[in-house]
Amino acid sequence: MTKKTVFLILLTLLIPIVFMLVDPATAALPTGNRVKDPYAILRNSLPINQKELREIQHTLEDTSDLVRGNRWPAINQAASRSQFLVNTKTNQILQSIPDEEKNKGEKIISELKENLTRLNEEASLKNKSDFIEIRRKSLKEIGEIEALMLPEKFPHDIPKEFDSLPRLLGRASVNIKTTKGDMYAIIDGYNAPLTGGAFIDLVSKGFYDGLPMNRAEEFFVLQTGDPKGEAIGYINPETKEERHVPLEIRAPKKTETIYNQTFEELGLYTETPVLPFATLGTLGWAHSEQALDDGSSQFFFFLYEAELNPAGRNLIDGRNAAFGYVVEGEEILNELGVNDRILSIKVVAGSENLHAHA
Numbered sequence: 001m002t003k004k005t006v007f008l009i010l011l012t013l014l015i016p017i018v019f020m021l022v023d024p025a026t027a028a029l030p031t032g033n034r035v036k037d038p039y040a041i042l043r044n045s046l047p048i049n050q051k052e053l054r055e056i057q058h059t060l061e062d063t064s065d066l067v068r069g070n071r072w073p074a075i076n077q078a079a080s081r082s083q084f085l086v087n088t089k090t091n092q093i094l095q096s097i098p099d100e101e102k103n104k105g106e107k108i109i110s111e112l113k114e115n116l117t118r119l120n121e122e123a124s125l126k127n128k129s130d131f132i133e134i135r136r137k138s139l140k141e142i143g144e145i146e147a148l149m150l151p152e153k154f155p156h157d158i159p160k161e162f163d164s165l166p167r168l169l170g171r172a173s174v175n176i177k178t179t180k181g182d183m184y185a186i187i188d189g190y191n192a193p194l195t196g197g198a199f200i201d202l203v204s205k206g207f208y209d210g211l212p213m214n215r216a217e218e219f220f221v222l223q224t225g226d227p228k229g230e231a232i233g234y235i236n237p238e239t240k241e242e243r244h245v246p247l248e249i250r251a252p253k254k255t256e257t258i259y260n261q262t263f264e265e266l267g268l269y270t271e272t273p274v275l276p277f278a279t280l281g282t283l284g285w286a287h288s289e290q291a292l293d294d295g296s297s298q299f300f301f302f303l304y305e306a307e308l309n310p311a312g313r314n315l316i317d318g319r320n321a322a323f324g325y326v327v328e329g330e331e332i333l334n335e336l337g338v339n340d341r342i343l344s345i346k347v348v349a350g351s352e353n354l355h356a357h358a
Contacts, residue, residue, distance in 0.1 A: 194248050
């Protein structure tokens with residue numbers, strides 16, 4: 001019996017008592033999710049609804065499984081469908097772009113058309129590596145077009161009771177330097193403005209620099225953010241009190257963001273959040289087992305493991321807030337342990353989206 005198999009059995013047996021033993025609480029096991037690419041999750045979670053562009057995007061994303069199975073007739077059909085849509089639906093797509101951004105949109109769409117033509121050629125030749133690379137470029141261009149469609153006004157209401165908390169009204173990216181190497185992550189303030197805001201605020205203060213991994217469970221989570229001293233969270237220097245961030249999760253079919261309620265409490269047992277724990281390097285906010293609104297500074301990297309995600313299980317999605325994804329360097333997460341630490345976290349883009357309060 002392998003070490004991994006033993007771990008899976010023990011973890012399954014210990015799940016019911018984990019939350020009672022850990023303070024602050026961290027995470028349990030997630031449900032499975034068919035979309036495991038962090039860039040795809042981030043594209044799909046943007047607050048836009050341009051159906052023609054979304055159809056092209058989803059058609060290309062769905063070729064991932066087809067490529068793994070070498071199902072070239074279906075791949076050819078998907079590539080042809082994508083090219084047909086971008087050629088026939090250009091006007092509808094451009095209508096969704098603000099006038100001041102239309103020239104930029106036209107240029108990106110032109111580049112997208114060229115890449116989709118090449119994509120069809122590589123699909124016909126069954127050239128897997130080139131097909132994957134051109135698809136990656138095409139999806140990046142689709143993401144750039146979607147970014148032009150973002151609303152000027154922040155699309156979601158934040159309850160006034162949280163007016164004193166920092167918020168990230170958009171996205172930011174950070175470089176995470178560790179003792180095992182560097183990672184690059186995107187923080188999603190569109191769907192987790194208070195959680196992302198608290199994180200980026202602490203990053204800007206240098207709060208995480210030098211902190212150790214205070215919890216490391218193989219195939220499960222790596223947690224950090226416990227400051228030196230007796231405090232287990234960030235102490236506001238003005239109030240001398242620990243700053244708390246509410247549990248904050250968006251569900252696809254809900255207009256309003258859900259605060260301080262779990263999916264289980266709401267009966268959303270089979271729902272998948274807009275930001276799911278579905279990929280290696282999902283960033284999650286820790287809170288205690290006793291309260292949903294006492295998360296302060298500790299966060300965890302989710303170590304996605306397919307064997308821990310059987311269909312129908314939903315033990316972390318809807319219980320903890322995901323607020324971003326490691327999109328580069330995620331492989332080093334499998335090398336980090338309790339003897340490692342965060343050397344520094346730096347904001348590299350999006351700092352203008354951070355606001356100290358409402």
